[in-house]
Structures are given as C-alpha cells and as structure tokens.
Amino acid sequence: MQRPKLRSGALVAAAALTLALGGAPLLVTGADHLDAPALGGLTNANGDIAPHSDHGDRDINDVYVFQGSNASRTVLAMTTNPAINLFNTTFGKNVRYAINVDRNGDAKQDLAYVWRFGDPNASGAQSYTVTRYSGANARSYAMGVKIASGSTGGSGLGTAKDGAKVFAGVRSDPFFFDLTGFLGTVLGVGSDAFGSNPTDFFTPLNTNAVVIEVPDDAIGGTNIGVWGTTSWWDGSSWMAADQMGRPAINTVFNTKLVDPNSGQTKNRFNTTPPSQQRTAFGGLFRTNAITTLTNFNAVVTNPKFGTHCADWDATTAGAIADVLLPDVITYDVTTAANGEALNGRALADDVIDAELGITTNGCVTSDGVNAHTDYLSSFPYLGVPH
Numbered sequence: 191m192q193r194p195k196l197r198s199g200a201l202v203a204a205a206a207l208t209l210a211l212g213g214a215p216l217l218v219t220g221a222d223h224l225d226a227p228a229l230g231g232l233t234n235a236n237g238d239i240a241p242h243s244d245h246g247d248r249d250i251n252d253v254y255v256f257q258g259s260n261a262s263r264t265v266l267a268m269t270t271n272p273a274i275n276l277f278n279t280t281f282g283k284n285v286r287y288a289i290n291v292d293r294n295g296d297a298k299q300d301l302a303y304v305w306r307f308g309d310p311n312a313s314g315a316q317s318y319t320v321t322r323y324s325g326a327n328a329r330s331y332a333m334g335v336k337i338a339s340g341s342t343g344g345s346g347l348g349t350a351k352d353g354a355k356v357f358a359g360v361r362s363d364p365f366f367f368d369l370t371g372f373l374g375t376v377l378g379v380g381s382d383a384f385g386s387n388p389t390d391f392f393t394p395l396n397t398n399a400v401v402i403e404v405p406d407d408a409i410g411g412t413n414i415g416v417w418g419t420t421s422w423w424d425g426s427s428w429m430a431a432d433q434m435g436r437p438a439i440n441t442v443f444n445t446k447l448v449d450p451n452s453g454q455t456k457n458r459f460n461t462t463p464p465s466q467q468r469t470a471f472g473g474l475f476r477t478n479a480i481t482t483l484t485n486f487n488a489v490v491t492n493p494k495f496g497t498h499c500a501d502w503d504a505t506t507a508g509a510i511a512d513v514l515l516p517d518v519i520t521y522d523v524t525t526a527a528n529g530e531a532l533n534g535r536a537l538a539d540d541v542i543d544a545e546l547g548i549t550t551n552g553c554v555t556s557d558g559v560n561a562h563t564d565y566l567s568s569f570p571y572l573g574v575p576h
C-alpha cells in the first residue's frame with residue numbers, strides 16, 4: 191500500500207481512510223474516532239469497513255482540558271464526527287454534546303456543559319445553545335442555566351455569560367498520529383512502518399468541535415476529572431451514545447485480540463458510567479485492559495513488538511488498569527496541562543506516544559510524528575479548518 195496522498199482529493203482520502211481502517215483492530219482510527227459498532231463503527235453487518243457513519247454526529251473523537259491563555263482560566267474542548275471535510279455533515283439536532291466535570295474523585299458528574307443544535311440553514315450553519323448543569327442536575331439534566339448561544343456559521347463564537355467564551359463549528363482536527371506507520375509495524379498492513387518517513391494521517395482532516403473557556407472559579411474544584419458524553423433522542427427517551435476521557439482507551443483495550451465479543455464490549459464501554467467501569471459486566475473492561483497489557487508485545491507480529499520485548503506482569507498491569515479506569519482525564523486546574531503525565535490534555539500533548547509506551551511496556555515510545563503547527567494561541571485554540 192502506498193502512503194495515502196490525502197491532499198490529492200476527497201475521494202482518494204476516503205479510499206485511504208478505508209484502507210487504513212481495514213486491517214486494524216488496534217488504535218485504528220486514532221483516538222476514539224468511530225470506536226464502536228453502535229456509532230456506525232468500523233464495520234457493517236457484512237464485515238465491510240465503513241470509514242464514515244450516519245451516526246458520526248454522535249461520535250466523540252477527542253476530549254481536551256487545559257489552561258487558557260490566561261492561567262486563571264480553564265478550557266474544555268471536545269471534537270466530534272471525524273473527517274468531516276470529506277463528508278460534509280453537521281452536528282445532530284437530536285444529539286446532546288456534553289463535557290462533564292467531576293470535582294471530588296468519584297467519577298460522577300458535578301458540572302456539565304451541554305451543547306444543543308438547531309437545523310442547518312441554507313448555508314449549513316446551525317444555531318446552538320450551551321447550558322450549564324451543576325450538582326445532581328449535571329447527572330440528570332433536570333434543571334440547567336443557559337449560559338451561551340451562537341451559530342456555527344462565521345467565527346462559530348457565541349455570546350456567553352459569566353465570563354465564559356464558547357465556540358461550536360468546524361475546526362482542523364488537532365489529533366496527530368502516524369496511522370499507516372502503526373498499521374505496518376504492528377499489523378503488517380501495507381508497506382509503511384514506524385520510523386520510515388513518519389507521516390501524520392490526520393493533518394488534512396477537519397472535525398466538528400465544541401469549546402468553552404471559563405474562569406477557574408466556574409469549574410468549582412482544583413483536582414478534577416473530565417470526560418465527554420453524547421446522547422441522542424430516539425423519539426421517546428435519551429440514549430447514551432459515545433463517551434471518552436483519555437484517548438483510545440476503548441480502542442486499544444477492548445479489541446478482538448483479547449475479547450471475542452469486542453464489538454458488544456465497545457458499545458457497553460461507551461454507555462457505562464465511568465464510576466462503574468472497573469466493576470461493570472463482571473469487571474470485563476478491567477480484565478480486557480490487563481489481558482492487553484500482559485500480552486500485547488507477544489501477540490502482535492512485528493519483531494519490534496514481539497519476543498524482543500517483555501509484556502507487563504499481571505500485578506503491574508492491574509495497577510495500570512486502575513489508573514486508566516475510570517476513563518476520565520484527571521487535571522489540576524492550577525497547572526499547565528501535561529497529557530503525557532496524565533494531567534489534563536493540551537492540544538499539542540503527544541498522548542499517542544505516551545500510550546504506545548504504556549501499552550508496550552516501554553518497547554515503543556513514539557510514532558515519530560509530532561503535534562500540528564496550526565493551533566491558535568487564543569480561543570478557540572483549535573486550528574482553522576482546512
């Protein structure tokens with residue numbers, strides 16, 4: 191397989207995405223792009239690969255939390271719907287997009303910012319609102335306060351109360367990863383390999399994004415946990431759709447390498463509250479993480495990952511699993527984020543390198559690609575769309 195030339199056109203890019211997704215049970219789509227069958231997922235009923243989904247508007251790609259350009263402010267961001275410049279889709283009118291905050295370490299929401307969207311107008315722009323829920327309402331959405339409204343057209347910036355800044359609309363996808371190199375090295379797919387002219391698959395791709403920046407006081411805690419959730423209205427009730435904190439947890443640890451029902455497990459992971467992720471379904475998610483960590487280097491075929499490298503012992507793997515579950519981003523809001531050190535996640539943090547190191551017991555510590563160069567120094571921080 192030739193290295194995809196994404197800039198040569200949307201059709202080629204879509205084909206490349208299809209090829210890239212085709213052979214990969216691990217880390218396939220990056221962080222959490224289309225990570226489960228219920229989101230449209232990677233495969234259809236025939237087992238064919240589907241790089242795009244009718245439910246992509248419910249799919250969370252990545253979640254970020256970091257210090258604003260003013261150190262007394264905190265930024266929460268979530269990207270949704272991958273490769274949107276290839277498929278020209280919008281936010282879901284029937285979807286709630288929530289960024290959740292836990293203030294007391296129990297992995298249950300104490301604060302949530304929820305975006306809702308209207309129908310696209312003739313030019314594709316959508317009106318939006320942002321509602322702030324706190325306390326028990328952050329879990330039930332029973333009663334909230336509308337703090338902002340705006341449109342995805344133009345700048346995407348909204349009008350906000352209480353010193354907040356808000357954004358919703360299309361941005362350059364901040365995520366970076368040598369996807370084809372990973373596929374070649376780990377799975378023997380194609381002719382690319384890690385360390386061989388590393389190329390960032392995500393450089394030309396756009397994504398939808400919601401971003402909010404608030405004074406630290408509005409967060410209401412110092413050491414917090416952050417994760418994103420989406421839910422959709424099925425006509426009679428709200429259904430949980432996607433969920434993620436740290437990148438690629440569902441993608442890396444709930445795979446067919448360790449779980450014969452990995453599709454069902456991925457759906458369950460996305461709909462199990464973080465506070466129950468260690469114990470739900472008989473501890474399945476924790477077991478899968480441990481099994482992956484104790485077998486990863488041995489089961490992948492490339493010698494770099496194979497017998498040359500030892501896997502984690504079970505005790506250490508259990509300790510790592512208990513750090514990674516519940517799947518929330520832990521962050522001290524008084525500090526600059528450092529995703530590699532599991533403290534928040536800034537746009538440029540090389541979380542994939544960190545995750546490669548963790549998963550391979552230090553055997554592979556980089557995919558060879560670095561952060562994008564199009565991040566902004568001020569709100570909304572994510573780069574302008576391609």
Ligand SMILES: [Ca+2]
Binds near residue numbers: 222
């Ligand atoms: Ca996802």
Ligand SMILES: [Ca+2]
Binds near residue numbers: 294297300
């Ligand atoms: Ca809590």
Ligand SMILES: [Ca+2]
Binds near residue numbers: 556558560
């Ligand atoms: Ca990297």
